[in-house]
Amino acid sequence: MKSRAKGKGKGKGKGKGKGHALTENNLIFAHPASLRDVENHYCAGCGHGIVHRLICEAVDEFGIREKTIGVAPVGCAVLAYDYWDFDVTEAAHGRTPAVATGIKRVRPDNIVFTYQGDGDLAAIGTAEIIHTANRGENITVIFVNNGVYGMTGGQMAPTTLAGQKTATTIYGRSLKRDGYPIKILEMLAVLPGAKYLERVAVNSAHEVLRAKRAIKNAFKMQIDNKGFSMVEVLSMCPTYWEMTSIQAAKRINDEVATFYPLGVIKSC
Amino acid sequence: MPKIKIDKVRCKGCYLCIVNCPNGLIKIANGLNIKGVKPAVFSGGKCTGCTMCAVICPECIIEVYR
Amino acid sequence: MAHKILMCGNEACGEGAILAGCTFYAGYPITPQNELTAYIAKRMLETGGVFIQAESELAAINMVFGASVAGARAMTSSSSPGISLKQEGISYLAACELPCVIVNMQRGGPGLGNIAPSQADYFQAVKGGGHGDYKLIVFAPSSAQELLEFTYLAFELADKYRNPTFILGDGLLGQMMEPVQIRYTNDDIRTTKKEWALTGCKGRKPNVIKSLLLGEGELERHNQKLQEKYSSIKKIEQRAEAFYIKDSDIVVTAYGSVARIARSAMKKARAKGIRVGMIRPITLWPFPDRLFKETADRTEKFLVVEMSAGQMVEDVKLAVGGRTDVEFYGRMGGAIPTEEEILEKIESII
Structure with a gap:
């Protein structure tokens, strides 16, 4: 936001009652330059679009677009490279942090981040995220947790809440049969290599602003060579939660964030 | 007075902007857009330019002018 | 230096x-x-x-x-x-x-x-x-x-x-x-x-x-x-090493460490007067099939030796295209074929 200079509020338009003309001068919120001005493929009310934008805002505000390298995951966000206007590669499912490790070690002056969903990071890629954090790789991980496999049709994710209905838990996740939802940040917090861990949500404008601050903090950690930083974003999947976008946003408050507490889990 | 502009062609109709506008200045349009959804539209009125609608918009299609 | x-x-x-x-x-x-x-x-x-x-x-x-x-x-x-x-x-x-x-x-x-x-x-x-x-x-x-x-x-x-x-x-x-x-x-x-x-x-x-x-x-x-x-x-990029292929009735084929053993077996066989040549593929892909095609018209038989149940032998057969017989000798599970075993096999098929 505020990617362009704040206007003085004195439009040139003389039309009465219409206020002033809508010009670049008085534009106070617009597309960040790093986010391509194209339509995304996400469902209505999906949080990915917001998180994509927040990353671009952080990249633009730090002025690091020309040295940023993103690693896209397998999952709904696999096409992220269509939206980000900087160098991006795509990793095999769950291997995202390993790929980012290779890039960052070869190019320590670049800013390297991974973008991962809960299937990618908390199931198939558990080993990679734990060891990447434990090695203290100086990368930033943006972890979008919506508690469901979206791209493959709404199956149970490792982060699916107890009782939550999915394509593979039709009567709701049974703790006895399916195990417990996994709190990745709390797990990583015990690792000395993990330096900044924060959980945020994107279900309201206020939470989005907090999420942006967290994402900027995480990138700042990397810019300052302080080591592994990660932001978990609780996000909505109205399609596979089978509810409206507004209900989905409310569910984050009522159910998701009560299990996955928001806030800084670790900062050092 | 501040104003917002919503790209109604790209609006997918999640209406998160509607619930995030503190002054209730965004409403659902009567007609359908090309996607077959009724897009969110600015109803006019006392917009403060708080940008909350744009901040929550997953499509990044709301511009705010002051 | x-x-x-x-x-x-x-x-x-x-x-x-x-x-x-x-x-x-x-x-x-x-x-x-x-x-x-x-x-x-x-x-x-x-x-x-x-x-x-x-x-x-x-x-x-x-x-x-x-x-x-x-x-x-x-x-x-x-x-x-x-x-x-x-x-x-x-x-x-x-x-x-x-x-x-x-x-x-x-x-x-x-x-x-x-x-x-x-x-x-x-x-x-x-x-x-x-x-x-x-x-x-x-x-x-x-x-x-x-x-x-x-x-x-x-x-x-x-x-x-x-x-x-x-x-x-x-x-x-x-x-x-x-x-x-x-x-x-x-x-x-x-x-x-x-x-x-x-x-x-x-x-x-x-x-x-x-x-x-x-x-x-x-x-x-x-x-x-x-x-x-x-x-x-x-x-x-096809690469291979060939020995005596213009003067052989039987061409032994092996790669890697087995090629060293097969080469010794070839020398022993030639000392006995058996006309044995050898092709050692250096690139396995691309397989040196041109060399095999050319050699197939000159020799009676190929003998492929591997530390497997027979894998490269399939590529030799494909390259030779049925123009000459392709025999196989292999050891499996970490066993290494000896010179004597290869020599014995050569003598049994000649």
């Missing part, structure tokens, strides 16, 4: 990589390739390169993916079970046309098998191994010297064709100590400008490296492009 150093095959392979300007290695311990990991860990410290002992083979191959995508000369190594784990990443590397070198010091299989030398991963190396239609350039060294030289060459060809290359050794070659002559210096490295690499988009449009191609016909076009590249590699 080039001097000789006594080193094991695994170390020679690592030195070949360092000489070729490899600046990134990620691997995971597995016998019988551990000397390579240890050697390269030490050499990376000395040369300022990156060494990472990864949490798994999966992570290692994907770290190599990252290093390669960022433009570095990168390498990983393992032995059979670990190479199976790497197959996913190898398919992605081939799909994204990312250069890198992968080393397999084969051991007995299937499963955990044993740690004795084997050649039972031939199919996995030359036919793809992972999912999808792709090929790796596969070298079959048969000495520590060749491990050094072919690893060096593998880096050059990887960059030249933007394709992963593969060193198919075995536990015997990896562990055996031999004098190795170092003929390269860092000045010999032919570096390729990698315009496609992810370096940050300063002064250019962003680069995207990916293998998901969803557009109408896009993936087929990408596959066609890969196949065209493979055809040109097939034309240019």
Whole structure:
């Protein structure tokens, strides 16, 4: 936001009652330059679009677009490279942090981040995220947790809440049969290599602003060579939660964030 | 007075902007857009330019002018 | 002046990589390739390169993916079970046309098998191994010297064709100590400008490296492009060594460490007056089929010897195209064929 200079509020338009003309001068919120001005493929009310934008805002505000390298995951966000206007590669499912490790070690002056969903990071890629954090790789991980496999049709994710209905838990996740939802940040917090861990949500404008601050903090950690930083974003999947976008946003408050507490889990 | 502009062609109709506008200045349009959804539209009125609608918009299609 | 150093095959392979300007290695311990990991860990410290002992083979191959995508000369190594784990990443590397070198010091299989030398991963190396239609350039060294030289060459060809290359050794070659002559210096490295690499988009449009191609016909076009590249590699890069093929009734064929044993058997047979020649494929893919085609018209029989139930023999049969008989002798599960066994087989089929 505020990617362009704040206007003085004195439009040139003389039309009465219409206020002033809508010009670049008085534009106070617009597309960040790093986010391509194209339509995304996400469902209505999906949080990915917001998180994509927040990353671009952080990249633009730090002025690091020309040295940023993103690693896209397998999952709904696999096409992220269509939206980000900087160098991006795509990793095999769950291997995202390993790929980012290779890039960052070869190019320590670049800013390297991974973008991962809960299937990618908390199931198939558990080993990679734990060891990447434990090695203290100086990368930033943006972890979008919506508690469901979206791209493959709404199956149970490792982060699916107890009782939550999915394509593979039709009567709701049974703790006895399916195990417990996994709190990745709390797990990583015990690792000395993990330096900044924060959980945020994107279900309201206020939470989005907090999420942006967290994402900027995480990138700042990397810019300052302080080591592994990660932001978990609780996000909505109205399609596979089978509810409206507004209900989905409310569910984050009522159910998701009560299990996955928001806030800084670790900062050092 | 501040104003917002919503790209109604790209609006997918999640209406998160509607619930995030503190002054209730965004409403659902009567007609359908090309996607077959009724897009969110600015109803006019006392917009403060708080940008909350744009901040929550997953499509990044709301511009705010002051 | 080039001097000789006594080193094991695994170390020679690592030195070949360092000489070729490899600046990134990620691997995971597995016998019988551990000397390579240890050697390269030490050499990376000395040369300022990156060494990472990864949490798994999966992570290692994907770290190599990252290093390669960022433009570095990168390498990983393992032995059979670990190479199976790497197959996913190898398919992605081939799909994204990312250069890198992968080393397999084969051991007995299937499963955990044993740690004795084997050649039972031939199919996995030359036919793809992972999912999808792709090929790796596969070298079959048969000495520590060749491990050094072919690893060096593998880096050059990887960059030249933007394709992963593969060193198919075995536990015997990896562990055996031999004098190795170092003929390269860092000045010999032919570096390729990698315009496609992810370096940050300063002064250019962003680069995207990916293998998901969803557009109408896009993936087929990408596959066609890969196949065209493979055809040109097939034309240019076939390599083999031949002995007495113009003067033989029977041509023994073996690669890697078995080729050394087969060569001794050939010499013994010739001393007995049996007209035996030999072809040793150096590249297993592209398979040197031109040489086999030419030889098929001159000889009565081929005898393929492998440390497997018979894998390369299928490529020999394909190359020969039924024009002459192809016999097979193999040992499995880490057993090594002896000169005497090969000689006996030659005498039984002549």
